[in-house]
Amino acid sequence: MGSVASQTNSLCQNCAAIRFCLPVGLSKSDLTSLGCMISRRHQLQRGEYLLQRGAPFKNFFAVQQGSLKSYTVNTEGREQIWGFYFLGELLGFEGIDPGEYPYTVCALENSVICEIPYGNLLNIAAEIPELQKQLLKLISQRCVVDHFVSRNNTAQQRLACFFLGLSQRFNRHGLNPNEFHISISRQDIANYLGLTVETVSRLLGRFKEDALLVAHGKTIKIDDFDQLKAVAGI
């Protein structure tokens, strides 16, 4: 797990996520204060860990580049994925109450992650109303994201919901909502949705047949949004 000593005062100003991460609505001086909050930036290779389940809660993290997944392992040794994290998204706050992180987090691709000490963030958020608002907004957003796929849905509905949710998130980030690249394996998709790889694979085949979307490797191209929504049941 690498890290870089950096000129923290410009960390946020030059970030690609400035329009939707924590800095939304901040003045230039407030932005500098926030940048100074960032205690370090983790540079992770694919498969490297940002944190381990049970580690004492100290920091929030924000994705500056790349993507991550969080997961736990149950007694049977099965991985259970909580969520995926993309550019500008926050993670770690589920550790506040228990005082330790409830999940392990690892990089899906080469990634850069900002580490923000929680205590400092609280202090500065109390002084900058816009930051406080945005902090809560991002947490709220995350809660909705993780409810987007319901346990009630059939396999087909879940998978459709999953892609619609991704599309929505990427769109928010200024990316193309119709075609995007994810570093998530079929296994991880299946796991996140509570399905098996085989089921996911079969459904992707069916989605392609029905001209809903094409998953070519890690590239997703949504061909028929309305139909996909219909299939998703939303």
Place this chain on the structure above:
Amino acid sequence: MGSVASQTNSLCQNCAAIRFCLPVGLSKSDLTSLGCMISRRHQLQRGEYLLQRGAPFKNFFAVQQGSLKSYTVNTEGREQIWGFYFLGELLGFEGIDPGEYPYTVCALENSVICEIPYGNLLNIAAEIPELQKQLLKLISQRCVVDHFVSRNNTAQQRLACFFLGLSQRFNRHGLNPNEFHISISRQDIANYLGLTVETVSRLLGRFKEDALLVAHGKTIKIDDFDQLKAVAGI
């Protein structure tokens, strides 16, 4: 939907949830400030609505008595339950980002709910560090609660997880973790877990046979915690 004009200055001081709701760690004067935040208290009969999906986000809510469920209805007319809310638990923050509540909330039994205008709460939280901390802690708690049951689990694992989670929450509230009363119907349990009533009913029968727990109507009595955890796979 009824409401009571009230002496807001003492609202929090006499509440049964004072030790785990928002007031944790507050001085008496801070407590009064918080109490004054409460714009009204909703008194709901069973089945009455606190809010409807799509209503503009304005307030947080805290459960002062009773219990609630939040849910959406999909295009097929199927109810999809997001969560249940008990004494001292917060709800509504999922509306922050979208600017509207993403779910309908209705009372599972006769309940009393504190309404806390979001803007005011932010202002006061910025001034009272303990309140800010507790606010985030409660939100964090909720995020973990709703991840307690994984989509990966089998029906049996989900149901076991569900009761373990309830037990943990009630324990936190100073109630008996081994035997408790819930106002949740079998249908709502099934729905929350992504199962059918029939499956839940059958599993409850099996749990009883295996001496794990007895569900007599709405009363849950956990007989063998370790075994139940083993079944839950946690």
Place this chain on the structure above:
DNA sequence: CGGTTGGTTGACAGCTGTCAAGTCCTGTGG
């Protein structure tokens, strides 16, 4: 007492998981 709602139990079908084999992709090393 009867009607209604909620809960339980049974029979059966179908979706999805399991197991297995085969194919594609990617990175590595010659």
Place this chain on the structure above:
DNA sequence: CCACAGGACTTGACAGCTGTCAACCAACCG
């Protein structure tokens, strides 16, 4: 550039869990 190895992904056969449909029982209430 090619060959190869290993993993990721796809496809098929089959079984079993869970959903669906139906009937029945229990509790509650007018």
